[in-house]
Amino acid sequence: MRSLTLLIILFLSLSITAQEAGFEKGIVAFETGNKAYLEEDYDAAIKAYQEVLAEGLHSKEVYLNLGNAYYKNGQTASSILYYEKGLLHFKKDADLLTNLQFAENQRIDRIEPLPDSIKKRVYTFFAGLMNSEGWAVTSLFFALIFVIAKTVKPRLGKIATPSLIIASMAFLTHLFIQSNERSEQYAIVFEPAVTVLSDPKMDAPVAFELHEGTKVKPLETFENFQKIEIANGQSGWITTSSIRFIRE
Numbered sequence: 001m002r003s004l005t006l007l008i009i010l011f012l013s014l015s016i017t018a019q020e021a022g023f024e025k026g027i028v029a030f031e032t033g034n035k036a037y038l039e040e041d042y043d044a045a046i047k048a049y050q051e052v053l054a055e056g057l058h059s060k061e062v063y064l065n066l067g068n069a070y071y072k073n074g075q076t077a078s079s080i081l082y083y084e085k086g087l088l089h090f091k092k093d094a095d096l097l098t099n100l101q102f103a104e105n106q107r108i109d110r111i112e113p114l115p116d117s118i119k120k121r122v123y124t125f126f127a128g129l130m131n132s133e134g135w136a137v138t139s140l141f142f143a144l145i146f147v148i149a150k151t152v153k154p155r156l157g158k159i160a161t162p163s164l165i166i167a168s169m170a171f172l173t174h175l176f177i178q179s180n181e182r183s184e185q186y187a188i189v190f191e192p193a194v195t196v197l198s199d200p201k202m203d204a205p206v207a208f209e210l211h212e213g214t215k216v217k218p219l220e221t222f223e224n225f226q227k228i229e230i231a232n233g234q235s236g237w238i239t240t241s242s243i244r245f246i247r248e
Helices: 002-038 042-054 060-072 076-088 094-104 120-131 132-152 154-183
Strands: 188-190 193-197 208-210 215-222 225-229 236-237 243-245
Touching: 002 042, 002 060, 042 060, 060 076, 060 094, 060 154, 076 094, 076 188, 120 132, 120 154, 132 154, 188 208, 208 236
Parallel strands: none
Antiparallel strands: 188 215, 188 243, 193 208, 193 236, 215 225, 225 236
16 A cells, blocks of 8 residues: 555656646747747748647637737638637637637638527537536535535525526536537648538539638538538548647
């Protein structure tokens, strides 16, 4: 038993040491990236910011600076991709949204989006209040109040039922947001121009054409083809290699 305890302590200490080393490495890479960016060496800046993400470190500044470096380097699709990736972690961030819109203005495709569905509006409303983790914490908090009210301090019984209701609703909201985020997968077109086909085969009729930087919604995969949908509801098949997924 003592040997097992020592092994556990050693494992935990090594894990903490590795995390600290990764954090320090990420900080150095971030500072290197900033220096390269100021010197207009955008290739070096991109490499350094990618190293920060490779260490599992996420910050608004990393995604913003990486997107900016790609944009300055003439890689519009990559800049859009990393602004979008940043918004997965930092929803509604004004700087990321502003720079994303600026980069999107450089796209060739101008697609008029369909109105949001009721489900999408409900999701946007609740996700705008809190992310899924926030709703989970809220659920846990009110569940704890319910337990305390029912078992530890019976005189708080009046708040037990409302607490249980709030906990349940918050948990269901958490599941609803998580489910939508898993299904709301998007990708960015990385080819200068790509033909969207009516069927998943190279000799299929052409449905329409898309260009670099356009955001698409992947629907299904068949061999090396991906069925996608664009904002106006049109859909078709393109080669999977011509897009990059925002959420990996």
